Amino acid sequence: MDGEILRDPTRRFVLQSGAAVGGGLLLSFTMSSESQAAGDTKVNAYVRIASDGKVTIASKVPEVGQGIKTALPMLIAEELDVDWSAVTVEQAIADTKVYGRQVAGGSMATTLEYDGLRRVGATVRALLIAAAAARWNVPADSLKTEAGFVVDAAGKRRASYGELAQAAAALTPPDPKSLTLKDPKAFRIIGKSHKSQNLDAIVTGQPTYGIDVRLPGMLFAAFAKAPVYGAKVASVDLAPAKAVKGVRDAFIIEGGTNLQGLLPGVAVVADSWWAARKGREALQIQWAEHPTARQSTAGFAAKAAELAAAPPHRNLHNDGDVEAALKGAAKTVSAAYSYPFIAHAALEPQNCTAHVKDGKVEIWAPTQNPESGRALVARSLNIDPSAITIHLIRGGGGFGRRLMNDYMVEAAAIAAKVNAPVQLIWTREDDMQHDFYRPGGWHNLTAGLDAKGGLTAWKNHFITFGEGETFNTAAAMNATQFPCRAVANYRHDVSVMPLGFPTGFLRAPGNNAFGFVIQSFTDELALAAGKDPVAFRRELLGEPRLLGEPGKGDSFHTGRMRGVLDLAAEMSGWGRKVPKGTGLGVACHYSHLGYVAVVMQVTVKDGAVKVDKVWAAADVGRQIVNPSGADQQMQGSILDAIGSTLYQSITFENGAAVNSNFGDFPLLRMADAPPVEVRYKLSDNNPTGLGEPAYPPAPAALCNAIFAATGKRIRSLPIGDQLA
Amino acid sequence: MAFNLTVNGESRIADVDGDTPLLWVLRDTLGLVGAKYGCGAALCGACTVHLDGIPVRACVTPISGVGEQKVTTIEGVGKTAVGAKVQAAWKAVDTPQCGYCQAGQIMSATALLATTPKPTDEEIDAAMNGNLCRCATYIRIKKAIKVAAGLEKA
Numbered sequence: 001m002d003g004e005i006l007r008d009p010t011r012r013f014v015l016q017s018g019a020a021v022g023g024g025l026l027l028s029f030t031m032s033s034e035s036q037a038a039g040d041t042k043v044n045a046y047v048r049i050a051s052d053g054k055v056t057i058a059s060k061v062p063e064v065g066q067g068i069k070t071a072l073p074m075l076i077a078e079e080l081d082v083d084w085s086a087v088t089v090e091q092a093i094a095d096t097k098v099y100g101r102q103v104a105g106g107s108m109a110t111t112l113e114y115d116g117l118r119r120v121g122a123t124v125r126a127l128l129i130a131a132a133a134a135r136w137n138v139p140a141d142s143l144k145t146e147a148g149f150v151v152d153a154a155g156k157r158r159a160s161y162g163e164l165a166q167a168a169a170a171l172t173p174p175d176p177k178s179l180t181l182k183d184p185k186a187f188r189i190i191g192k193s194h195k196s197q198n199l200d201a202i203v204t205g206q207p208t209y210g211i212d213v214r215l216p217g218m219l220f221a222a223f224a225k226a227p228v229y230g231a232k233v234a235s236v237d238l239a240p241a242k243a244v245k246g247v248r249d250a251f252i253i254e255g256g257t258n259l260q261g262l263l264p265g266v267a268v269v270a271d272s273w274w275a276a277r278k279g280r281e282a283l284q285i286q287w288a289e290h291p292t293a294r295q296s297t298a299g300f301a302a303k304a305a306e307l308a309a310a311p312p313h314r315n316l317h318n319d320g321d322v323e324a325a326l327k328g329a330a331k332t333v334s335a336a337y338s339y340p341f342i343a344h345a346a347l348e349p350q351n352c353t354a355h356v357k358d359g360k361v362e363i364w365a366p367t368q369n370p371e372s373g374r375a376l377v378a379r380s381l382n383i384d385p386s387a388i389t390i391h392l393i394r395g396g397g398g399f400g401r402r403l404m405n406d407y408m409v410e411a412a413a414i415a416a417k418v419n420a421p422v423q424l425i426w427t428r429e430d431d432m433q434h435d436f437y438r439p440g441g442w443h444n445l446t447a448g449l450d451a452k453g454g455l456t457a458w459k460n461h462f463i464t465f466g467e468g469e470t471f472n473t474a475a476a477m478n479a480t481q482f483p484c485r486a487v488a489n490y491r492h493d494v495s496v497m498p499l500g501f502p503t504g505f506l507r508a509p510g511n512n513a514f515g516f517v518i519q520s521f522t523d524e525l526a527l528a529a530g531k532d533p534v535a536f537r538r539e540l541l542g543e544p545r546l547l548g549e550p551g552k553g554d555s556f557h558t559g560r561m562r563g564v565l566d567l568a569a570e571m572s573g574w575g576r577k578v579p580k581g582t583g584l585g586v587a588c589h590y591s592h593l594g595y596v597a598v599v600m601q602v603t604v605k606d607g608a609v610k611v612d613k614v615w616a617a618a619d620v621g622r623q624i625v626n627p628s629g630a631d632q633q634m635q636g637s638i639l640d641a642i643g644s645t646l647y648q649s650i651t652f653e654n655g656a657a658v659n660s661n662f663g664d665f666p667l668l669r670m671a672d673a674p675p676v677e678v679r680y681k682l683s684d685n686n687p688t689g690l691g692e693p694a695y696p697p698a699p700a701a702l703c704n705a706i707f708a709a710t711g712k713r714i715r716s717l718p719i720g721d722q723l724a
Numbered sequence: 725m726a727f728n729l730t731v732n733g734e735s736r737i738a739d740v741d742g743d744t745p746l747l748w749v750l751r752d753t754l755g756l757v758g759a760k761y762g763c764g765a766a767l768c769g770a771c772t773v774h775l776d777g778i779p780v781r782a783c784v785t786p787i788s789g790v791g792e793q794k795v796t797t798i799e800g801v802g803k804t805a806v807g808a809k810v811q812a813a814w815k816a817v818d819t820p821q822c823g824y825c826q827a828g829q830i831m832s833a834t835a836l837l838a839t840t841p842k843p844t845d846e847e848i849d850a851a852m853n854g855n856l857c858r859c860a861t862y863i864r865i866k867k868a869i870k871v872a873a874g875l876e877k878a
Contacts (some may be wrong), residue, residue, distance in 0.1 A: 064822055065820075065822025065823065065824075065859050066821075067821070069825055120857055193818070195815070196817040196821075196823070199814075199815050199818070199820065199823075201827060202823035202827075203798075203811045203814045203820075203827075203830060204758070204798065204799065204802060204811065205756070205757070205758020205759070205797060205798030205799045205827045206758070207764065208823065209756050209824060211751075211757070211761060212757040214755070231847065245741060272740075272744075272748060272753065272754075273748060273751075273752055274744050274745065274748035276754065278771070304807050345858060346822075346824075346858055347760075347762045347768065347770060347822070347824045347825050347856065347857075347858040348760070348822070382862055394822070394823070395758070395826025396822050396823070397821075397822045397824060397858045397859060398822075399858075405852055425761070427764060428762065428763045428765070434857030491815035507741075511741045538747070540770055550812070582755075606780065614760075617844050618817045628818050632818075632821050632859075632861060632864070635861075636859045636860050636861060639863075640859075640860055645861065647835075660854060661763050661764075661765050661767055662763050662765075662767040662768055663765070663767055667768075667857075667858055667860075668854065668860055668862075669853050669862075670848070670852045670853060670862045670865065670866065671849035672848050673860060673863065675862060675863060702829070
């Protein structure tokens with residue numbers, strides 16, 4: 001586990017054949033030469049077993065702090081039936097032909113892999129049993145396993161996995177679907193807390209991350225791009241950069257016009273990154289005029305106001321007759337909500353190491369989405385995708401930023417001009433000013449209540465970014481989001497404006513903002529109805545039932561939400577008396593197949609908000625795979641949301657981001673991080689992911705608590721100095 | 725020019741310009757990559773190392789200013805009793821998420837416990853406030869500090 005990068009940068013799960021066997025889960029039963037040399041037997045693409053019984057398991061999905069490098073191998077180890085202490089985890093190389101989807105995104109890894117990877121483990125176990133059966137000349141069904149050993153039913157004979165591995169690897173695997181998986185009651189690994197991978201390396205500072213990659217003869221690069229996305233280099237004086245001690249070369253990268261690909265810029269390559277950066281600062285670059293150079297935050301807001309006052313461009317969903325229902329309502333409530341662009345700001349700035357040699361490209365990348373990077377590099381360098389090798393390196397945070405691969409194609413393009421491996425590292429300022437931002441948005445809401453305070457109508461005119469019928473990335477809203485189908489009259493309208501720079505997926509994309517809007521407005525309706533916020537939500541959810549079509553992404557089970565709402569209310573002691581200036585706020589939201597309710601207690605004093613405590617309840621199915629990692633994701637998502645809600649906004653002027661570093665784009669600090677108590681409501685549903693769903697309810701829970709404490713309704717983020 | 729340094733108890737020589745930040749001397753010249761680059765402006769603390777036991781931000785410390793002061797990095801801090809205790813606590817609590825900031829967090833925590841063996845919550849907040857964790861694993865960082873201090877069990 002330690003020093004994984006330096007130990008041997010080429011070590012990986014090499015595949016000997018591309019032939020898929022057994023439903024695509026198992027590949028290659030040939031031993032690789034490196035495995036033989038190490039005394040290991042590679043049983044399949046996921047599992048190597050050493051003669052001493054030590055097991056190495058490949059983790060297919062990139063690790064960016066979501067803990068998947070622990071959770072996925074746990075699934076294999078459980079069904080393989082080995083002690084977790086005998087397991088070493090290695091990061092698999094990027095190869096979708098072998099491993100299928102290798103994306104750290106959408107909180108989908110647990111959802112998609114929970115069954116399949118257990119079957120991988122069960123298949124290897126079945127092969128080991130078959131090898132023992134052949135050796136002892138007994139039927140396989142007379143044998144069982146005990147933590148790394150095959151034993152016969154009488155317990156007389158016993159063979160370690162290490163002894164059996166070579167024979168097992170030579171056998172034809174059974175159809176994984178034919179295997180019986182463990183009864184969850186018998187789980188010894190799943191459901192118990194297991195620690196992060198690379199823990200020893202992390203706490204002792206051994207090479208672990210993309211910027212820690214070191215290769216013989218490697219050079220470092222800095223890359224200057226225009227503040228306005230996509231602007232070309234009009235002119236540049238490279239001489240001052242080349243004069244900096246340690247600088248090897250400086251050159252223009254032409255780039256293209258695809259904002260998600262290789263953009264124009266000037267690269268400086270040097271013996272050290274500090275020299276490359278100094279060289280870059282010495283460059284005298286004139287950037288060409290660019291058509292989006294007039295876009296600004298103030299301009300977007302003015303346009304949004306203009307669009308809000310005009311008829312919507314399009315209606316995307318319409319149930320009943322909202323206008324008639326509003327006319328007949330005992331009470332109507334209208335409110336306008338908005339939220340800003342925000343950056344991902346992963347602590348490890350974007351970086352990538354690339355080596356272009358003899359028509360082949362080798363890449364070491366902290367990426368969440370390697371195959372998309374491979375395609376981008378292949379297109380930009382005009383080479384075959386099969387000539388590209390991508391090593392997945394642990395990312396210093398992702399949050400969706402590393403789903404994009406701009407840094408990868410930049411590193412490859414620079415390396416293509418240099419006869420050495422090159423490590424490109426962005427500055428923090430580059431990272432802040434060349435993000436794929438969470439888009440800002442504006443919602444104009446009106447709702448109607450009947451005489452009993454029941455919701456009769458809901459409409460939203462959403463102002464967002466796009467052109468015609470196309471939305472910018474992460475700028476579209478699901479038109480059938482709750483309370484759709486729980487209210488008889490519901491309309492979702494949309495108007496769009498164009499945007500000259502790229503947006504992207506940031507932790508719980510869309511929902512990270514929509515949760516704030518929907519659940520804050522729901523609180524306003526509870527107030528107007530004269531009802532307790534939890535009680536109003538319970539009524540709105542109504543009887544336990546599925547809204548929408550089963551299996552569809554937007555289907556929503558009111559009972560599951562009610563379960564977490566009740567649990568969070570109970571955990572927080574909802575309804576108790578609190579001192580003046582203190583308030584409790586609640587919110588619940590469904591995203592990424594997870595149901596999460598959050599209650600926050602805040603105290604507001606002299607215009608400053610302090611979150612005293614958070615209680616969170618989640619329903620992500622019948623099994624929490626790794627409780628320690630699950631708690632980390634729940635707590636991390638909620639604290640992430642508190643930080644963004646309190647402070648964060650990216651401001652644009654003249655087509656470029658103004659913010660540059662953590663001084664003007666603050667992150668939450670320890671003193672402002674409250675305790676977060678987490679519980680899980682287990683339900684009879686397939687296990688789903690936890691990297692994202694706890695984020696969306698948190699901003700509204702915070703703002704609703706502020707309202708309870710002060711009477712001030714926050715309708716525009718960030719909170720900033722609105723309470724001053 | 726050549727600078728004579730003492731890093732983790734060893735004599736090292738770095739032939740670099742005097743304005744080169746200690747961070748990049750450690751990372752690119754001496755091959756010690758534990759201290760991390762996060763902001764380059766002393767805003768995040770990921771680069772924290774000790775000079776004579778005092779936590780400093782290596783990204784804004786020019787090598788010319790290091791002089792005789794002994795440099796301790798995350799790679800060497802485990803040789804001190806407090807550093808070893810902090811690292812062990814960090815593991816026992818399963819503290820990191822992505823882990824990128826953790827070297828800096830551990831260096832700040834070790835400096836705190838070296839001078840304040842039983843810190844209060846307020847003292848912990850004050851000592852750690854310069855160290856950002858984008859994953860916000862602050863709850864476990866605080867817990868790990870208390871475990872290292874013997875104030876709580878893992």
